[in-house]
Amino acid sequence: MLKYMKYELKGTYRFMLAIILAALFATSSLQLYGKNLTNGNNLSEPSVFGGIFIGLMIFVVFGAFIATIFYLIGNFRKDLYEDRGYLTFTLPISGSQILGAKTIIALMWAALLVFSFITYNFLLVGVLYGEDVINVIVEGLRFIANNNLNGVIIAGFLVAIFSVITTLLLIYFSIALSRVSIGNKKIGGVWVVIFLILNSLIAYFSIRIGDLIPYYIDLTNFSIISESDFMRYFGYIESQVMGHGYNPGMVVSSSEMIAFNIGSLIFNVLTTVGIFLGTSYIIEKKVDL
Amino acid sequence: MELANNIVEINNLTKRYGNKTALNKLNLNIQNGKIIGILGPNGSGKTTLIKILAGILRQTKGEVIIDGYSPGIYTKSIVSYLPDRNFLYNWMNIQDAIDMFKDFYTDFDEGKADELLKFMKLDRDMKVDGLSKGMKEKLNLTLVLSRKARLYILDEPIAGVDPVARDQILDAIINNYEENSTMLITTHLVRDMEKMFDEVAFISEGEIILEGNADKLREEKSMQIDDLYKEIFG
Numbered sequence: 001m002l003k004y005m006k007y008e009l010k011g012t013y014r015f016m017l018a019i020i021l022a023a024l025f026a027t028s029s030l031q032l033y034g035k036n037l038t039n040g041n042n043l044s045e046p047s048v049f050g051g052i053f054i055g056l057m058i059f060v061v062f063g064a065f066i067a068t069i070f071y072l073i074g075n076f077r078k079d080l081y082e083d084r085g086y087l088t089f090t091l092p093i094s095g096s097q098i099l100g101a102k103t104i105i106a107l108m109w110a111a112l113l114v115f116s117f118i119t120y121n122f123l124l125v126g127v128l129y130g131e132d133v134i135n136v137i138v139e140g141l142r143f144i145a146n147n148n149l150n151g152v153i154i155a156g157f158l159v160a161i162f163s164v165i166t167t168l169l170l171i172y173f174s175i176a177l178s179r180v181s182i183g184n185k186k187i188g189g190v191w192v193v194i195f196l197i198l199n200s201l202i203a204y205f206s207i208r209i210g211d212l213i214p215y216y217i218d219l220t221n222f223s224i225i226s227e228s229d230f231m232r233y234f235g236y237i238e239s240q241v242m243g244h245g246y247n248p249g250m251v252v253s254s255s256e257m258i259a260f261n262i263g264s265l266i267f268n269v270l271t272t273v274g275i276f277l278g279t280s281y282i283i284e285k286k287v288d289l
Numbered sequence: 290m291e292l293a294n295n296i297v298e299i300n301n302l303t304k305r306y307g308n309k310t311a312l313n314k315l316n317l318n319i320q321n322g323k324i325i326g327i328l329g330p331n332g333s334g335k336t337t338l339i340k341i342l343a344g345i346l347r348q349t350k351g352e353v354i355i356d357g358y359s360p361g362i363y364t365k366s367i368v369s370y371l372p373d374r375n376f377l378y379n380w381m382n383i384q385d386a387i388d389m390f391k392d393f394y395t396d397f398d399e400g401k402a403d404e405l406l407k408f409m410k411l412d413r414d415m416k417v418d419g420l421s422k423g424m425k426e427k428l429n430l431t432l433v434l435s436r437k438a439r440l441y442i443l444d445e446p447i448a449g450v451d452p453v454a455r456d457q458i459l460d461a462i463i464n465n466y467e468e469n470s471t472m473l474i475t476t477h478l479v480r481d482m483e484k485m486f487d488e489v490a491f492i493s494e495g496e497i498i499l500e501g502n503a504d505k506l507r508e509e510k511s512m513q514i515d516d517l518y519k520e521i522f523g
Contacts (some may be wrong), residue, residue, distance in 0.1 A: 007389055010380070083372075083375060086345065087377060089344070094362060285347070
């Protein structure tokens with residue numbers, strides 16, 4: 001898989017670095033323009049051209065994120081629909097190795113884009129406005145530690161990553177399924193319909209299973225909490241227990257804890273594993289070029 | 290290790306695309322160490338057969354065995370397949386393509402690749418995207434022939450290239466063929482290739498309608514394979 005990852009990386013890095021640089025350039029322009037408009041406490045109105053410029057740069061920033069999503073999805077789709085599949089699918093490697101490599105590289109680029117965007121903006125604020133950025137970070141970490149938020153933040157971070165992985169794999173699965181069931185490139189966009197249907201079904205079953213097993217696990221300390229405990233302690237269970245699509249389980253979160261419905265959590269983990277294995281099987285055994 | 294006599298065994302192979310039958314209960318055994326020509330006009334089922342052997346197309350019915358295994362990861366490691374199209378990634382230069390073959394195929398011989406690149410007048414720093422159709426064909430063939438594979442499968446290796454490139458490609462195939470390997474070549478340009486075939490199989494509407502030793506067929510029919518082809522499909 002590592003070997004295939006190497007070529008995935010080689011094949012995507014030019015586009016992705018250009019996208020990241022475009023996003024950073026646009027955000028730098030926005031910050032510099034904003035700094036220009038503020039003079040001490042006085043805020044001046046932007047000119048017409050300034051307004052257009054701001055709009056354009058915001059478009060570039062959002063465009064960079066959207067282009068990344070479509071590029072990474074397209075990178076998987078091309079192997080199923082274009083001649084390059086003749087190379088990919090004659091390599092002596094399994095479908096799970098191909099899928100694993102593509103998923104890891106896609107996640108890596110998405111993470112790099114988000115991380116570099118946030119870090120760069122943070123540092124730029126420090127440079128432009130003379131803020132002691134390091135001090136702000138230290139203060140932030142101290143606040144997290146003082147308020148016992150470490151567990152919540154780490155668990156929340158892991159949940160976000162899991163959610164992205166599940167979504168990405170479900171998109172890949174939908175593309176692979178549309179390729180073997182329809183196979184016609186002209187209506188290849190049918191994967192979007194498959195994705196929406198599967199997404200809804202997974203969310204529906206996740207909530208139904210959650211209803212059947214009304215117990216939660218607090219990921220900050222791995223304690224088991226029943227739904228009646230929530231009612232007793234918080235008294236507003238209905239407003240706090242939320243079904244987040246097919247995101248991992250029904251989530252209950254506060255500043256002190258982040259808990260998941262155990263049934264939904266198991267269902268979502270098994271579903272994700274199943275989607276990975278199913279997609280691997282389809283691309284190894286079912287795709288006809 | 291003693292090698293099985295037949296590198297490829299195909300029994301009752303059927304492939305249907307909806308209502309259309311591309312291969313119809315096709316039977317074919319291919320012996321080790323031979324060069325076999327699969328001859329037939331466009332649409333006769335040659336490419337379908339080749340794709341199933343290469344492991345990128347699934348049969349509807351029947352059995353395909355390559356070196357004792359069904360098409361899969363193992364067979365892909367011993368089969369060197371030249372598709373009838375450019376299969377390299379467009380972002381690659383020739384160096385990347387060589388690196389990739391070296392990484393994935395333990396039988397890849399880089400020295401041989403260098404010789405072939407020189408023969409084909411290709412440089413390692415050339416971009417795949419910028420190559421002409423003929424040059425892409427030469428590069429693809431260079432990569433495929435640089436492997437010491439058990440089975441080479443070449444799908445229409447000289448179709449659509451100019452006569453000079455055609456001669457170069459034919460020379461490369463003849464000069465770089467591994468004695469102990471088997472080579473399966475599909476073509477409808479029989480005259481250019483018939484000299485290299487040990488065996489030929491004529492395919493029509495998804496069935497093998499005539500097969501045998503090329504020399505014996507010439508003797509029996511008192512004509513060249515190209516003339517026989519024209520007689521059958523003309």
